[in-house]
Amino acid sequence: MTPHKTDRLHITQVCQRSGLTAATLRFYEEQGLIQPAGRDGGKRIYHRHVLRRLAFIAAAQRVGLSLAEISTALATMPADHAPTPADWNRLSEPWKQRVDEAITGLQNLRTSLDECIGCGCLSMRTCSILNPDDEAAAEGTGPRWLRRTRNQ
Numbered sequence: 001m002t003p004h005k006t007d008r009l010h011i012t013q014v015c016q017r018s019g020l021t022a023a024t025l026r027f028y029e030e031q032g033l034i035q036p037a038g039r040d041g042g043k044r045i046y047h048r049h050v051l052r053r054l055a056f057i058a059a060a061q062r063v064g065l066s067l068a069e070i071s072t073a074l075a076t077m078p079a080d081h082a083p084t085p086a087d088w089n090r091l092s093e094p095w096k097q098r099v100d101e102a103i104t105g106l107q108n109l110r111t112s113l114d115e116c117i118g119c120g121c122l123s124m125r126t127c128s129i130l131n132p133d134d135e136a137a138a139e140g141t142g143p144r145w146l147r148r149t150r151n152q
């Protein structure tokens with residue numbers, strides 16, 4: 001078989017085109033995210049559409065999805081063809097909320113940092129970075145978070 005002239009790619013070609021290492025591809029395979037189409041001379045070969053699957057994985061990771069979440073998403077798509085635009089839209093639409101939540105979290109952190117700059121109290125009880133929304137108060141009195149950190 002000559003993968004260069006078919007819809008199949010040697011693992012080295014997939015690595016070159018995706019920028020990923022062979023070890024990463026093998027890891028993704030172990031996680032069930034991609035599947036090789038077979039072997040040629042002992043080396044893995046893949047359907048060409050694995051590149052779009054890898055692109056999907058990369059995009060999902062940039063949004064912050066775990067490999068388990070990515071695996072769940074990919075499991076809703078047939079493994080024998082590339083994700084279609086409809087697949088992409090269906091799977092990525094919920095990611096917007098995750099990005100919005102991350103933006104809100106970072107904006108809140110930025111606001112807290114503004115409050116901390118020039119303060120320097122580093123109080124486990126009152127510092128809004130160390131104790132956002134006074135979460136420590138719900139656990140009782142005293143230096144709850146120091147104790148938690150020491151015991152972990």
Ligand code: FES
Nearest residue numbers: 116119121122127
């Ligand atoms: S260091 Fe004082 S509020 Fe954060």
